[in-house]
Amino acid sequence: MRCSRPGCGDVARAEPKFYRLAIIHELIKQLPVDATAIVDVGSNDGSTICDLALALQRPDISFFGCELQLNGQQSLAEYADMLDLDNVHSIDFNINSPRFDFIKGVRHAFMYSIGTLVYANPSPLRLFEELLFSVERVSCLLFEPVSYQLANEFGIKPAFSQAKAQSYGFSDTLWQTIKTLEQQGRIAIREVFPDFISPTTATVMSLIHFESKTR
Numbered sequence: 001m002r003c004s005r006p007g008c009g010d011v012a013r014a015e016p017k018f019y020r021l022a023i024i025h026e027l028i029k030q031l032p033v034d035a036t037a038i039v040d041v042g043s044n045d046g047s048t049i050c051d052l053a054l055a056l057q058r059p060d061i062s063f064f065g066c067e068l069q070l071n072g073q074q075s076l077a078e079y080a081d082m083l084d085l086d087n088v089h090s091i092d093f094n095i096n097s098p099r100f101d102f103i104k105g106v107r108h109a110f111m112y113s114i115g116t117l118v119y120a121n122p123s124p125l126r127l128f129e130e131l132l133f134s135v136e137r138v139s140c141l142l143f144e145p146v147s148y149q150l151a152n153e154f155g156i157k158p159a160f161s162q163a164k165a166q167s168y169g170f171s172d173t174l175w176q177t178i179k180t181l182e183q184q185g186r187i188a189i190r191e192v193f194p195d196f197i198s199p200t201t202a203t204v205m206s207l208i209h210f211e212s213k214t215r
């Protein structure tokens with residue numbers, strides 16, 4: 001029997017939910033065993049970091065959702081409170097004047113970002129420098145629309161043109177910044193998959209995984 005509720009069983013409508021689950025699944029898979037802090041840069045309404053905290057059930061880990069917009073910060077705080085997630089914190093944060101005081105002294109932090117670092121202006125270099133300076137060891141997982149930059153290097157046809165990306169206000173410095181940090185020997189890129197497609201924005205998100213080198 002088919003449900004008559006509009007949209008029920010419609011794969012196109014369900015897809016964004018599966019995409020979100022795929023992101024949570026990837027984050028859980030890549031979480032370093034000894035990480036004691038998880039940082040979401042550009043946490044929006046806080047749903048991803050709260051879902052992750054809820055799924056992991058790890059009171060030994062502190063979760064930080066970092067967001068520029070006040071309503072996003074408030075939404076995260078309310079969501080965490082509603083779900084009794086005492087270890088989830090809302091942080092007032094700007095990627096262009098980044099401060100990581102909240103994780104100073106942490107041995108191993110896991111940082112991720114979903115479609116936010118491309119808004120760094122003029123580049124996310126300072127953010128990475130502050131992060132690498134504040135924490136002994138960092139593992140990063142980035143889901144960012146940079147495929148138009150990866151295309152040349154990896155020989156993969158970009159589905160998201162540079163012109164289109166720039167019309168969205170995306171900066172094209174993210175990939176170059178990551179490569180520069182790698183060339184300086186400060187990070188090691190572990191994996192790059194330039195084919196993670198967001199059904200909500202039709203953006204090709206590249207999944208980039210790297211770790212800081214031991215200081």
Ligand SMILES: C[S@@+](CC[C@H](N)C(=O)[O-])C[C@H]1O[C@@H](n2cnc3c(N)ncnc32)[C@H](O)[C@@H]1O
Nearest residue numbers: 042043044048068069093094095114115116119
């Ligand atoms: C694509 S959304 C992030 C989606 C979110 N990570 C999620 O899983 O739902 C981009 C976010 O970056 C935030 N943002 C934009 N510029 C920022 C800045 N300069 N500093 C911090 N956050 C910023 C926006 O307010 C927005 O919430």
